[in-house]
Amino acid sequence: MKITIVDYGMGNIYSLQSALKFLGYDSICSNNSEDIINADKIILPGVGSFKMAMDNIIKLKIDKSIKIAVNEKKTPILGICLGMQLLGISSTEDGFSNGLNLFEGEVNKFIDQSVKIPHVGFNNVDYPDNSTLYKGIKKNSDFYFVHSYRMKTNKTNGVGHSSNGENFVASFEQGNIFGTQFHPEKSQTNGLLLLKNFITF
Amino acid sequence: MKKKRLIYTLLYNKGYFMLSRNFRLQKVGDFKWLKKHYNFEKIASSIDELIILDVTREGRDINEFSSVVKDVIKNVFIPVACGGGIRTLDDAKLLLKSGADKIVVNTTLHTNKELINSLVKNYGSQFVVGSIDFQIENDVKNVYINNGQLKINQNLQDFLSEVEKLSIGEIYLNSIQKDGTGQGYDIKHLEDTLAKITTPIILAGGAGNYLHLIEGLKINSVDAVATANLFNFLGDALPKSRIKIINEKVDLAVFSSIDNLKV
Numbered sequence: 476m477k478i479t480i481v482d483y484g485m486g487n488i489y490s491l492q493s494a495l496k497f498l499g500y501d502s503i504c505s506n507n508s509e510d511i512i513n514a515d516k517i518i519l520p521g522v523g524s525f526k527m528a529m530d531n532i533i534k535l536k537i538d539k540s541i542k543i544a545v546n547e548k549k550t551p552i553l554g555i556c557l558g559m560q561l562l563g564i565s566s567t568e569d570g571f572s573n574g575l576n577l578f579e580g581e582v583n584k585f586i587d588q589s590v591k592i593p594h595v596g597f598n599n600v601d602y603p604d605n606s607t608l609y610k611g612i613k614k615n616s617d618f619y620f621v622h623s624y625r626m627k628t629n630k631t632n633g634v635g636h637s638s639n640g641e642n643f644v645a646s647f648e649q650g651n652i653f654g655t656q657f658h659p660e661k662s663q664t665n666g667l668l669l670l671k672n673f674i675t676f
Numbered sequence: 677m678k679k680k681r682l683i684y685t686l687l688y689n690k691g692y693f694m695l696s697r698n699f700r701l702q703k704v705g706d707f708k709w710l711k712k713h714y715n716f717e718k719i720a721s722s723i724d725e726l727i728i729l730d731v732t733r734e735g736r737d738i739n740e741f742s743s744v745v746k747d748v749i750k751n752v753f754i755p756v757a758c759g760g761g762i763r764t765l766d767d768a769k770l771l772l773k774s775g776a777d778k779i780v781v782n783t784t785l786h787t788n789k790e791l792i793n794s795l796v797k798n799y800g801s802q803f804v805v806g807s808i809d810f811q812i813e814n815d816v817k818n819v820y821i822n823n824g825q826l827k828i829n830q831n832l833q834d835f836l837s838e839v840e841k842l843s844i845g846e847i848y849l850n851s852i853q854k855d856g857t858g859q860g861y862d863i864k865h866l867e868d869t870l871a872k873i874t875t876p877i878i879l880a881g882g883a884g885n886y887l888h889l890i891e892g893l894k895i896n897s898v899d900a901v902a903t904a905n906l907f908n909f910l911g912d913a914l915p916k917s918r919i920k921i922i923n924e925k926v927d928l929a930v931f932s933s934i935d936n937l938k939v
Contacts, residue, residue: 485799489746489775494753522777523800557800590678591876593802593845596899597679597724597929617679617929619724619755621777621802621845639678661755661777663721663931 478502478674479514481541483531485557486520487660494660498671508540516674517541517550521557525566525582525624528557529574538575545577551651552577553673559646559654560626568624577652580628580644587640593623594639600646600657602635607648608655609635610672616665618645618657626656679929680893681724681900682918683878684909686710688744688760689732695906697856699809699824701731704906707747713910717751721931722915726752727805727848727902729780730760733823738767742774749775753934757805763788768795772803780848782807783821785839786828792842802845805878808835811852812865824852833869840875847873848902851881858884858908861892861901870897878902886917893926 478495480488482504495502502518503510511517519541521528532538544550554562563574566582574582585592597617602609609616625643628634635646637656646655653673659666687694687701693710694701705713716726728748730741738761749756758771759780768779784791785806795804809820810832817832828835839847849870851862861882870877876899879892883903892901903909909917922928 487772487775487777489773490749490753490756490777493750493775497751497753522803523798527798591874591899593876594678595802595845595876596681598677599679617931620678621755623801658755658777660753663753664934664937665932667753667934667937 476500476515476674477513478516478518479510480504480518480520481511481537482506483528483535483537485523485528485531487522488520491518491520491555491660494667494670495674498667498674500674506535506537508537511537511540512544512548514544514550517544517552519552519554519558519561521555521561523557524569525557525560526569526572528561529572532561541575542577545652549651551673551676552653554654555660556622556656556658559656560624562652562654563626566624578628578647578649578654579630580626580647582624582626584624585640590640593621594625595621597662598637598639600635600637602646603633606633606635607676608646608653608669608672612665612668618655618659618662618666620657622656677927679927680898682889682921682928683725683727683900683902684723684914685727685729685880685902685904686748687729687731687904688741689730690735693906694731695856696731696904699852699855707744710748716748717934719914720752720754721933722918723754724929725755725757725900727757727780729758731823732760736761738770742770745771745774745776759805759807763791765791765794765798768799772799778803778805778845780805780807782809785842786821789842792844796843801843804844805846805848806839806842806844807848807850808832808839809850809852817865817869820852836869836873840873844875846876846878846899848878848880854882856905857882858905860884860888863891863895867895870895873897876900880904884908886920889917890921890924890926893921
């Protein structure tokens with residue numbers, strides 16, 4: 476199996492690769508179009524600013540390769556943290572930027588001023604029934620989050636929620652398109668289990 | 677709801693892991709010793725996060741430190757923050773590549789705000805943990821940098837307000853006087869100060885047993901407690917502490933052991 480971690484210069488790729496290796500899977504980090512288009516599974520990681528990430532992705536011309544893989548070849552993709560947000564329509568971080576537009580979600584800053592930002596730490600996720608990602612994981616399990624912007628969506632199917640002053644998208648799954656706002660590679664046993672569920676999908 | 681966090685801090689100094697008392701360092705053991713007494717692959721399910729600090733006083737080597745980080749956190753799937761001597765964007769990048777999710781800065785908060793700004797701009801607020809060491813002298817909370825060796829001309833309250841403007845992700849607050857004493861956190865002197873801070877707070881310095889950890893976690897404005905006491909939490913003391921803390925109704929995440937994962 477060819478697992479391609481999209482490397483656009485942002486994110487803790489070492490931990491993600493170690494987690495996959497622990498589960499018994501090799502992966503490659505690449506920003507080469509071929510590696511993305513020919514992958515069996517794509518992971519889009521990321522920490523940092525949405526705008527900077529999209530700028531990098533467009534500069535590297537990998538937005539097109541990701542869309543070919545996901546829309547035409549139906550390759551499963553998992554966006555993690557900022558990677559999940561990038562799969563959405565847009566974000567207002569550092570102004571306004573369009574995302575990859577693979578999931579109908581919009582990203583804005585947390586609105587509740589009474590909660591601490593960034594939202595950092597473990598939080599429980601209320602996830603949908605018949606989920607692929609959470610197969611074998613107990614309801615309301617805790618996962619590790621670290622972010623200042625959050626996604627909202629009108630979709631309900633396949634969407635998991637967490638709360639930090641307000642409800643927000645903690646994860647989504649829509650056909651071959653998956654995203655987690657939290658870091659599965661930093662979420663202990665449950666996170667590893669989730670990664671395994673994605674890889675074996 | 678967001679849970680509170682229990683953090684373990686490892687102090688590293690040229691090949692050895694250290695115990696610190698009032699910022700005076702004592703060698704405890706090398707990497708082999710750490711492996712033997714702290715198998716983080718096993719006990720990671722008892723902590724929420726790991727912080728690894730290079731506290732070497734002279735001749736820090738960021739390359740060597742980052743390879744130590746890689747070794748310690750191999751097969752540890754929890755958040756890791758690293759710091760000590762980060763002076764450039766490249767230092768931070770190297771630690772990120774070695775598996776650090778966040779970096780910890782102390783002296784730089786005072787001496788090079790430009791660097792803090794570019795770290796935040798490049799990697800986001802959540803990437804930067806600001807560590808602040810303080811000591812109370814004549815009822816004034818003085819801030820120290822350079823491994824607690826140099827007093828700056830700002831008190832804790834003023835420095836905190838200034839640091840909060842940098843939009844960093846978290847603040848790691850350590851009492852030099854309580855550090856390594858095992859007498860408990862300096863809650864008496866901090867409670868009012870902490871209530872005014874809007875950045876997530878990690879309280880450090882002084883925890884000697886699980887009761888101290890509970891005491892810290894029960895303060896509303898405290899998001900996480902940290903301990904660097906290698907001796908007080910040896911063997912299964914850490915897993916047992918976590919159970920006791922959860923039994924005291926402190927809201928910590930519940931983890932299952934990695935042994936439950938059949939690969």
